[in-house]
Amino acid sequence: xxxxxxxxxxxxxxxxxxxxxxxxxxxxxxxxxxxxxxxxxxxxxxxxxxxxxxxxxxxxxxxxxxxxxxxxxxxxxxxxxxxxxxxxxxxxxxxxxxxxxxxxxxxxxxxxxxxxxxxxxxxxxxxxxxxxxxxxxxxxxxxxxxxxxxxxxxxxxxxxxxxxxxxxxxxxxxxxxxxxxxxxxxxxxxxxxxxxxxxxxxxxxxxxxxxxxxxxxxxxxxxxxxxxxxxxxxxxxxxxxxxxxxxxxxxxxxxxxxxxxxxxxxxxxxxxxxxxxxxxxxxxxxxxxxxxxxxxxxxxxxxxxxxxxxxxxxxxxxxxxxxxxxxxxxxxxxxxxxxxxxxxxxxxxxxxxxxxxxxxxxxxxxxxxxxxxxxxxxxxxxxxxxxxxxxxxxxxxxxxxxxxxxxxxxxxxxxxxxxxxxxxxxxxxxxxxxxxxxxxxxxxxxxxxxxxxxxxxxxxxxxxxxxxxxxxxxxxxxxxxxxxxxxxxxxxxxxxxxxxxxxx
Amino acid sequence: xxxxxxxxxxxxxxxxxxxxxxxxxxxxxxxxxxxxxxxxxxxxxxxxxxxxxxxxxxxxxxxxxxxxxxxxxxxxxxxxxxxxxxxxxxxxxxxxxxxxxxxxxxxxxxxxxxxxxxxxxxxxxxxxxxxxxxxxxxxxxxxxxxxxxxxxxxxxxxxxxxxxxxxxxxxxxxxxxxxxxxxxxxxxxxxxxxxxxxxxxxxxxxxxxxxxxxxxxxxxxxxxxxxxxxxxxxxxxxxxxxxxxxxxxxxxxxxxxxxxxxxxxxxxxxxxxxxxxxxxxxxxxxxx
Numbered sequence: 001x002x003x004x005x006x007x008x009x010x011x012x013x014x015x016x017x018x019x020x021x022x023x024x025x026x027x028x029x030x031x032x033x034x035x036x037x038x039x040x041x042x043x044x045x046x047x048x049x050x051x052x053x054x055x056x057x058x059x060x061x062x063x064x065x066x067x068x069x070x071x072x073x074x075x076x077x078x079x080x081x082x083x084x085x086x087x088x089x090x091x092x093x094x095x096x097x098x099x100x101x102x103x104x105x106x107x108x109x110x111x112x113x114x115x116x117x118x119x120x121x122x123x124x125x126x127x128x129x130x131x132x133x134x135x136x137x138x139x140x141x142x143x144x145x146x147x148x149x150x151x152x153x154x155x156x157x158x159x160x161x162x163x164x165x166x167x168x169x170x171x172x173x174x175x176x177x178x179x180x181x182x183x184x185x186x187x188x189x190x191x192x193x194x195x196x197x198x199x200x201x202x203x204x205x206x207x208x209x210x211x212x213x214x215x216x217x218x219x220x221x222x223x224x225x226x227x228x229x230x231x232x233x234x235x236x237x238x239x240x241x242x243x244x245x246x247x248x249x250x251x252x253x254x255x256x257x258x259x260x261x262x263x264x265x266x267x268x269x270x271x272x273x274x275x276x277x278x279x280x281x282x283x284x285x286x287x288x289x290x291x292x293x294x295x296x297x298x299x300x301x302x303x304x305x306x307x308x309x310x311x312x313x314x315x316x317x318x319x320x321x322x323x324x325x326x327x328x329x330x331x332x333x334x335x336x337x338x339x340x341x342x343x344x345x346x347x348x349x350x351x352x353x354x355x356x357x358x359x360x361x362x363x364x365x366x367x368x369x370x371x372x373x374x375x376x377x378x379x380x381x382x383x384x385x386x387x388x389x390x391x392x393x394x395x396x397x398x399x400x401x402x403x404x405x406x407x408x409x410x411x412x413x414x415x416x417x418x419x420x421x422x423x424x425x426x427x428x429x430x431x432x433x434x435x436x437x438x439x440x441x442x443x444x445x446x447x448x449x450x451x452x453x454x455x456x457x458x459x460x461x462x463x464x465x466x467x468x469x470x471x472x473x474x475x476x477x478x479x480x481x482x483x484x485x486x487x488x489x490x491x492x493x494x495x496x497x498x499x500x501x502x503x504x
Numbered sequence: 505x506x507x508x509x510x511x512x513x514x515x516x517x518x519x520x521x522x523x524x525x526x527x528x529x530x531x532x533x534x535x536x537x538x539x540x541x542x543x544x545x546x547x548x549x550x551x552x553x554x555x556x557x558x559x560x561x562x563x564x565x566x567x568x569x570x571x572x573x574x575x576x577x578x579x580x581x582x583x584x585x586x587x588x589x590x591x592x593x594x595x596x597x598x599x600x601x602x603x604x605x606x607x608x609x610x611x612x613x614x615x616x617x618x619x620x621x622x623x624x625x626x627x628x629x630x631x632x633x634x635x636x637x638x639x640x641x642x643x644x645x646x647x648x649x650x651x652x653x654x655x656x657x658x659x660x661x662x663x664x665x666x667x668x669x670x671x672x673x674x675x676x677x678x679x680x681x682x683x684x685x686x687x688x689x690x691x692x693x694x695x696x697x698x699x700x701x702x703x704x705x706x707x708x709x710x711x712x713x714x715x716x717x718x719x720x721x722x723x724x725x726x727x728x729x730x731x732x733x734x735x736x737x738x739x740x741x742x743x744x745x746x747x748x749x750x751x752x753x754x755x756x757x758x759x760x761x762x763x764x765x766x767x768x769x770x771x772x773x774x775x776x777x778x779x780x781x782x783x784x785x786x787x788x789x790x791x792x
Contacts, residue, residue: 032574176609239557239567239587244571246586251557383564390564406790412677413690414787436790439783443740445778449568455779459784 013380018486019152020188021067035064036124036131039083057120057199066481068120069154071127076326076336077137078106080315081185082164083147084202085178086385087308090163090300092141095314098317100135101354102343105336107135115146116153123178136326136336137319144181144246151188157322159189161306161314163170164201165384176201183208192216192318196310197271198229200264216318217271218310221278221288226265228280228303228391233393240449241423251448275314277307287352289313300360301376302392309355316354320346370467370495375390375475377486378408381411383419390420399473402445403483404435410480422448427455432467435483436461507642547582548764550753551595555641559613560590563692567636567737570603573742575750578763578773592615592688594624598633600753601625605639605692611649616772622660629662634728634752638738642731643667643695652694653679663724663731664701670694670717675695676792678714678734680707680722684745687722688787689698689734697733699724707731710790728752741784743777 072079096108109122119140142150164178171325179201186193186208193209196202196215206215220226232403239251278293279286286295298306306329323397324344327337360366378393380386395497406412414437422445429451433441442455453469456462466475479487491497511611554569586595587747590613606614629635644647646665649657653669671694677690686706696716698744699705704722706714714722714733730749739746751761765773 147729219736240570243566243570243585246577251587271736334570412790412792413563413692415564415690415737418567418570418740420738426588437783439779439786439787440741443776443779443783444567446776447567447574447740449554455782 003185004409013184016152016184016188020069020155023069026339027065031356032064032070032131033064035067036059036127037371040053053297054119056124057122060120060124061117061137064151068116068123071123071131071133072138072154074132074331075107075135075137076329076332076340077322078191079149080137080139080158080159080160080319081142081147081156081180081189082139082142082160083142083159083163083185084196085144085165085382086388087304088141088143089311089313089361090305090364091160091308092139093146093311094300094358095160095315095430096449097358098312098316098351099139101357102323102346102351103320103339104136104322104323105134105339106345107133109136109140115143115150119150124243126204136339140183144178147182148181151485156185156189157191158194158315158318159185159192160194160311161186161202161205162196163185163199165382167387168241178203184316185212189213191322192219194314194318196311197268197273198226200268203268203271209255214318216275216314217273218275219268219271219273219277220307221276223265225277225280229307229388240391240421240448242421245316245423248481271280274317275310277310284311285355287355289317289352290348292348292352294351298358299356300364301356302378302389304388304392305360305364309321309358312358313351313355316351320351338421368495368497370491371471373472373492373493375467375477377484377487378476378478380478383416386416386420386478390422390424393476395404395425395473398428398476399466399470400425400428400432401434401462401475401477402441403462403479403487404433404437404441405480405483406437407482408492410482415446417441420444422450425450432456432462432466433478436457438462448480450465460490463487463490479491534623547580547598548754548758549582549584549755550576550599551584551586551597551750552576552686552753553595553598554585554587555608555637556589556603556610556614556617557587559610559643560606561581561604562607563605563639563690563735563771564737565735566723568602568604568636568739571739571746572600572739572742572750572753573721574776575746575773576753578765578776579750579754580766580767580769581754590614592742593620597757598628599635599757600627600749601635603635603641606640607640611644611657615644618660619658621758625649625660626662629727629729631726631756632752633721633756634749635730636739636749637729638732638735639691639693639733641749642733643693643697645729645731646697646724660670663726664703665697665699665724665731667695667697670696672717672760673734674713675715676712677787677790678712678722679711679788680712681708683706684742684748684789686784687732687738687745688784689732689736689738689741689743691733692735693733698752699722702726706730711788721756736787741780741787743780 069469073356080095082088088234096106102317109119161182182203186205192214194216195206197219209215244250276288280303283297284295285298287310320343322342325339364379365375378389380389430445433452433455438455438457442452444454454465477487488497521522552572573585576583582773637645643657644666646659646663648659648663649667651669673694675692678689680687691712699721700715703726707723709722754761778780
């Protein structure tokens with residue numbers, strides 16, 4: 001029932017400004033010059049001790065609550081916040097990669113430290129003793145709930161909001177609550193708010209923007225593409241294919257919902273988008289921006305990731321527009337000025353081309369070559385993400401393994417597997433099912449009529465059997481978080497794995 | 505009874521072969537047409553109501569509908585699913601009712617409709633119609649839910665039970681021993697339920713909390729109505745409980761249950777049960 005824990009986050013968006021002012025006033029001025037030194041010292045000690053990565057951040061946050069805001073506000077292009085339910089890590093990586101291709105120096109937080117203390121901890125080793133961060137812009141991936149805490153301390157100049165989907169409900173409660181969490185970041189944004197116009201809950205956040213903040217939408221170029229990208233309501237309302245097949249009848253069409261969905265689509269396509277994804281093919285995306293339509297190769301796989309590229313492009317486009325203004329700021333060093341000037345002259349064509357250089361993030365459509373056969377790792381965290389992944393990657397021509405763990409980081413509850421429709425795997429079957437909860441997954445597949453060749457809870461044994469069965473065939477592994485970490489470790493014993501973590 | 509006997513006769517007679525054939529085609533994509541041709545003639549229909557699928561259907565409780573439909577199919581019956589949301593007409597035949605958990609907002613949205621259907625639901629419960637209600641709907645099948653703010657939400661009183669809102673949420677793996685074997689599932693609720701009088705518990709908690717943090721009861725059963733806090737979904741990993749509901753549904757419709765499965769269907773049932781047994785073994789020993 002009641003989501004008691006949410007009360008901390010349900011404050012009004014208007015309170016954030018006051019809260020930010022309080023945080024910044026709270027630090028006694030005499031302390032401020034010492035914070036970097038103390039922080040770096042604690043950071044050093046924590047690493048000698050082998051302590052948790054957030055610990056130095058915790059110390060600094062207590063000692064000098066204004067530290068984070070002060071440090072980031074010195075950046076000539078300010079801070080980019082990336083949030084939403086699915087695709088944060090990939091999108092953050094894309095934004096960083098595009099901005100770096102402009103020649104900018106970018107600070108970002110490593111995956112898994114997407115909360116305030118984690119951001120501070122990752123800042124400490126990169127600042128000088130005078131407290132200056134040697135970067136032009138910061139790009140931060142923030143969890144929906146932590147984005148509220150963050151914007152109460154730091155005002156982002158750019159915010160990219162991706163989507164709202166049912167994650168694990170025990171985390172945030174209801175989907176409307178998740179949208180309300182993101183409203184804080186939308187309201188706090190001072191420069192450009194970049195919104196996915198195809199997700200009605202995200203597009204609706206435009207009205208949270210403060211006067212003067214520019215709204216930039218990104219979207220899909222056709223209704224055909226929209227069918228590839230169901231939003232949460234569509235994902236959730238659809239019945240399981242197996243029930244339809246057994247009973248011979250589909251869940252009755254909710255005409256009212258259907259109509260409102262069509263109206264939503266119409267409304268979405270009437271919003272003026274700055275960047276559009278207009279076509280997807282295996283390994284290629286076609287993007288439209290400022291009158292130029294261009295097909296570009298993509299190293300990141302999965303149609304959903306290609307759509308995230310449109311969002312990342314919209315961020316880069318807004319930054320380019322601001323770069324020359326920022327070059328004139330007083331506190332900008334000569335080398336910084338050079339970088340900013342250069343970035344301001346980037347053409348639309350160069351920007352779209354830069355998308356092709358983005359490499360996949362850790363376990364997000366990452367491909368490892370084993371004996372010349374591609375093995376693709378696809379991280380699945382929630383029913384929406386799993387459903388999207390199954391739509392994004394066709395099963396034909398590939399052998400499939402599914403690895404499901406239930407450690408704390410994966411989520412202990414297996415219920416979510418029953419919200420995913422696996423019927424699309426029925427024609428090919430699944431080669432191997434593994435992980436602590438392999439039998440939960442196998443049971444799930446059995447009820448969807450998906451044949452499983454072998455179930456083996458031991459990850460190592462399962463991986464070896466999977467690689468040896470049909471050795472020539474490309475392979476794909478859907479895996480939960482801890483299973484992904486373990487499988488990467490296993491794969492690194494037999495293949496070369498790039499360290500593709502975002503500065504991990 | 506005679507209707508079912510007629511149908512059984514047909515199944516065991518000339519159509520038997522076709523039935524087995526249709527099984528082979530179940531996963532081939534062209535199955536739908538075939539199934540329908542066979543079904544209309546031989547498979548006795550059993551009508552399932554999925555109650556409030558729009559607003560009371562979180563944490564994969566749809567899985568329970570799939571399990572009941574699939575097991576009915578494998579026992580030789582034709583499952584028919586009716587999705588009943590607020591204001592929808594009640595179907596002509598109802599042999600089993602399945603309802604899931606929901607959030608605060610979901611409970612509020614169905615509140616009035618549930619009260620309007622209460623006399624009918626109570627009568628069906630008395631007549632032995634099997635029902636399975638999870639979490640939020642289980643709470644509303646009791647006498648009342650008193651929220652933490654002191655508001656009282658009336659229930660439909662099928663279970664002699666009351667639910668009190670608490671500050672701490674009970675979240676985690678849940679294991680209970682019951683007449684249906686060791687039950688495993690996952691609980692996630694802040695309302696705590698206390699049973700009274702004629703309503704007996706579904707099981708005794710061996711790991712986790714169950715109905716409340718005080719006694720060791722989990723869930724409730726009155727006649728063939730089962731309430732539980734177990735998500736998971738609950739039925740896939742607890743096939744004995746699923747079969748109890750399936751059999752009672754067939755009994756309600758045809759007077760008694762007969763297993764009409766041919767050997768390939770029987771083999772598939774056994775495969776499902778073996779997967780469930782392995783999954784349950786693991787679930788029983790996972791941390792909270």
